[in-house]
Amino acid sequence: MNDRPILSVNQLQVDFKSDQGIVPAVRNVSFELMQGQTLGIVGESGSGKSVTALAIMGLLAQTGKITQGEILFDTGTEQVNLANMPSERMRQYRGDRISMIFQEPMTSLNPLFTCGYQIIEVLQLHQHLSKQAATARAIQLFTEVKLPNPEQIIKRYPHELSGGQLQRVMIAIAICCNPMILIADEPTTALDVTVQATILDLLRQLQQERQMSIVFISHDLGVIAQIADRVAVMYKGQVVEFGQTQAIFREPQHSYTKGLVACRPQPALQLKYLPTVSDYMEEVNGEIIALEPNSPRLKEVVTLADSENRLKTLEAQPALLKVRDLRVDFPIRGVWGETRRYFVAVNNISFDVYPGETLGLVGESGCGKTTTGRAILRLIKPTGGDVWFEGKNVTTMGAEELQRLRCEMQIVFQDPYGSLNPRMSVGDAIAEPLEIHAHQEQFKNFQSALNRKNRVAYLLERVGLDRSAMRRYPHEFSGGQRQRICIARALALNPKLIIADESVSALDVSVQAQVLNLLKELQAEFGLTYIFISHDLSVVKFMSDRIVVMNKGKIEEMGAADAIYNYPQQPYTQTLIDAIPTLDLATTE
Numbered sequence: 001m002n003d004r005p006i007l008s009v010n011q012l013q014v015d016f017k018s019d020q021g022i023v024p025a026v027r028n029v030s031f032e033l034m035q036g037q038t039l040g041i042v043g044e045s046g047s048g049k050s051v052t053a054l055a056i057m058g059l060l061a062q063t064g065k066i067t068q069g070e071i072l073f074d075t076g077t078e079q080v081n082l083a084n085m086p087s088e089r090m091r092q093y094r095g096d097r098i099s100m101i102f103q104e105p106m107t108s109l110n111p112l113f114t115c116g117y118q119i120i121e122v123l124q125l126h127q128h129l130s131k132q133a134a135t136a137r138a139i140q141l142f143t144e145v146k147l148p149n150p151e152q153i154i155k156r157y158p159h160e161l162s163g164g165q166l167q168r169v170m171i172a173i174a175i176c177c178n179p180m181i182l183i184a185d186e187p188t189t190a191l192d193v194t195v196q197a198t199i200l201d202l203l204r205q206l207q208q209e210r211q212m213s214i215v216f217i218s219h220d221l222g223v224i225a226q227i228a229d230r231v232a233v234m235y236k237g238q239v240v241e242f243g244q245t246q247a248i249f250r251e252p253q254h255s256y257t258k259g260l261v262a263c264r265p266q267p268a269l270q271l272k273y274l275p276t277v278s279d280y281m282e283e284v285n286g287e288i289i290a291l292e293p294n295s296p297r298l299k300e301v302v303t304l305a306d307s308e309n310r311l312k313t314l315e316a317q318p319a320l321l322k323v324r325d326l327r328v329d330f331p332i333r334g335v336w337g338e339t340r341r342y343f344v345a346v347n348n349i350s351f352d353v354y355p356g357e358t359l360g361l362v363g364e365s366g367c368g369k370t371t372t373g374r375a376i377l378r379l380i381k382p383t384g385g386d387v388w389f390e391g392k393n394v395t396t397m398g399a400e401e402l403q404r405l406r407c408e409m410q411i412v413f414q415d416p417y418g419s420l421n422p423r424m425s426v427g428d429a430i431a432e433p434l435e436i437h438a439h440q441e442q443f444k445n446f447q448s449a450l451n452r453k454n455r456v457a458y459l460l461e462r463v464g465l466d467r468s469a470m471r472r473y474p475h476e477f478s479g480g481q482r483q484r485i486c487i488a489r490a491l492a493l494n495p496k497l498i499i500a501d502e503s504v505s506a507l508d509v510s511v512q513a514q515v516l517n518l519l520k521e522l523q524a525e526f527g528l529t530y531i532f533i534s535h536d537l538s539v540v541k542f543m544s545d546r547i548v549v550m551n552k553g554k555i556e557e558m559g560a561a562d563a564i565y566n567y568p569q570q571p572y573t574q575t576l577i578d579a580i581p582t583l584d585l586a587t588t589e
Contacts, residue, residue, distance in 0.1 A: 004074065006213050007033035007056070007181060012069035012083070014048075014055050025051045025064070027237045033181065035074075038207065038214040040228030040245065042221055042260065044277075044508040045479065048237035049217045050103075053183050056082060056215075057100050058090040073098070075180070096126045099179040103186035105166035109158040116154025119173045126177045141172040145202060163365065164195035168202070175206060182207075183215045188223060189506075192364040192535040193579040200227050219508040221260050222581030225249055233257045249583050255281035255290040262293070263513035265542040267565055267580060270302040273520075274513040274542065307562055311545055319352040320529055321376070321497060326350070326385035328368070328375050345371045347553035348385065355496070358523065358530040360544030360561065362537050362576065368553040369533045373499045376531070377409055378402055389497070407437055410490040414502035416482035420474040427470025430456045430489045437493060459488040462525075463518060480511035484518065491522065499531045504539060516543060537576045541565050549573050 014026040026048040033039045041049045054060050056071055071082040075097065082093065102108040109118060116138050123134040135154070142150030145168040158166060167187055174182055184203065188196040204227060207214055218224050224231060224245070231248045233241040233256065241254040252258045259277030279293045328346040331339040346368040353359045361369040374380040376387050378394055387394040389409065397405065413419040420429055434446040434455060446452050457467035463484040474482055483503060490498050500519065504512040516539065522528060532543045540547055540561075547564040549556040549572065556570045568574045 004035060005032035006035040006074050007215075008070075008072040008074075009052070009056070010070050010072070012052065012055060012071065013067050014051050014060065014064055015067045016061075016065075017063045025237055026055065029069070029234070029237070029239050031232045031239060031242055033213050033215060034229070035213055036207070036211050037229040038216055038227055040224035040231045041215060041217045041234060042219065042224050042231060043234035044219055044510055046236070047234040049234050050185055051237075052234075053100065053185050053215065053217055056183065057094055057098065058082060058085060058087065059094075059100075073181075095122065095179075096177045097179055098181045098183070099174040099177065100183040100185065101167075101170050101174045101187045103189060105163070105170045106158060108170060109166065111158055114155055114157055115161070115169045119154075119169070119176055122173055123176055137176070138172075141176055142169070144206070145169075145172045145175075146198075147172070163191055164199065167191065167195075167199055171199075171202065171206070175210065175212075178210065179212065181213045181215065183217070185217045186219070187216075189218070189220075193537070193581070194364055194575060196223070196581070197579040203227065219510075220264075220581060221249065221509070222264055222583055225583045226581055233260070255288065258293075260510060261583065263510050264583070265513075265516075265538040267538045267541040267577075270307065270562065271542065272300040272302055273297045274517055276513045276517070277510045304562060307545070307560065311560055314354040314357045314545060317354050317356075320355045320357075320390060321353040321531075322386075322388040323352070323372075323376065324350050324386045324388070326372065326375060326387065327383045328371050328380060329383040344553050346375060346382075349550075349553075349555050350385075351548055351555070351558060353497070353529060353531060355529055356523070356527055357546065358532050358544045360540035360547040361531060361533045361550060362535065362540045362547060363550035363556075364535055364576075366552075367550040369550050370501055372550070373411065373501050373531060373533055377411055377499065379411075404440065406433075407440070407443075407493040408495050409497045409499070410493070410495040411499045411501060412483070412486050412490050412503045414505060416479065416486045417474060419486055420482060422474055424473075425470065426460075426472055426474065426477075426485050427453070427456050429474075430459060430470070430485065430492055433489065433492045443493070455492065456488075459491055460485075462491075462522070463488045464514075478511075480507055480515060483507065483515055487515075487518065487522070491526065494526070495528070497529045497531070499533065501533045502535070503532075505534060505536065512539070519543065536580070537565070538580045549576070 010030050012026055012029040016023045016025055029052055043049050055066055066083045069083060073080050073082050119138045119141065120134040123129050123137055129137060138154055139150045142153055147153050147165060147168050188199050191199065216227055228245050230243065231245050232239050233254065235256045241248060241257050248257065249261060252261055256277060259280035262275035263277065265274060275293065275298050279295060279298060280291055282289050282291060325348045326346055327348050329342040329344055332341050332343055334340040361372060363369050371380060375382045382395055394405065431452045434452045437443045438447045456470050460467050460469050465481065465484055504515050507515060523530060532540060534540050544561045546559060547561050548558045551572050556572050564573060565577065568577060
């Protein structure tokens, strides 16, 4: 490993043209990437980290332009400036010497072509291999990234693979030309923590074997801590802190970095409130003002005795929800549409949920936790078993009775943008359930448009948004704000039970902390009961009184949140705990 930088970004500025004029996305960004090392770029959505990567690759949108600075790439024989390099010449470097893994593999791969074809095409273009040689090389690369049955994978289409497998295909394509620099833009954001851990291990191994330099972009400091040698922290298009990983995370100097470090859930502690960036800094007229986080709530910890007493109180009540031997099967169709066999998604599971409780459902993708949540609400019809809500059997209800039940049971979906109608204003979206159920006696007050408007305004303010938001549309809000809107809509009818299905998994850790705090505050105010579904055990641990661990449609174990985390009984649970990214840097020194 050499001590010279293979990539030097100096005073980079990127501007975008918009209807409102010129918008600076990246301002005076400077950093160095050393040969054979990993540089982590961390920051929230909109911080400019992905734009910086696209500028390096020469892949900015037509409205974007590098207006200042240089991007110096040391090829080993010469140093070239990639900033505003002509596209014809840039093709000599892009994909060959500098390669990139994008955040969402499903949208990065062409759904019309097999995975093998898409890597063979790159090999033939850049390496000038014959089709036979390129096919053999593709199988070798798929083996290298630890894809099972690579000879079969090259014949499969993207939709036939899991998220983790798709990301491995993208890594194989990115490294197929032996690049000197690999840029990985949020490559693990949408993955389970266990799959995320295997991808990080794979990247570390490939880097050592190939002596690649890596730029790893993420909003999660825990992930960055596991893989990066040095870190650049970005905020609103600028690098606010840069240095060695150990120094940055152990003694952060900038208030923004301090906030990012603090806002991650700490499963070893049971905090009552997650710190947020706003506890450490505020911005006044464009100037960042550091705050001393002296608020007593930042130091409030739920003791083991508190948790045990709360659980005893909760379990002393009659159960609000009883799930008994719940089973959900999905038919697997043959060529002619006939049912060949059934896939058992949920396999005879049973549990109770008590009023005011948060029950966490945790497990990897495909374990059946989302299917369980939807079956409870009858969004999916169970194959067998019973769901009892306040003594009524949900599984045998008719359509009219089920509609009345919707007032008591609501859901917050994972993708807030996908669950909001883009043609409907936020106010109308939140008021819609009030209008639908206005014929019922308890909601007849909402037959008045004025009363519905007042209710919407109250709910928006309660989830931290201004009442003026009701006139705007979903695309005008950030991801965190859209999730707050979905929470407001779920609260519209004063439900007793809310199922939160991966409701924070797509959010930045700082925004995630805000939404988790909000859910806890609303639970205390409205007496809500939650079923909180997530693949991230650290988040589930913060939110939950009890945890149900699911694997392959079955319950692995169930118990108090502290007991599950501190004394797991099953190897699978321990695997989930071990996969949680931490800021413990002892292994990286």
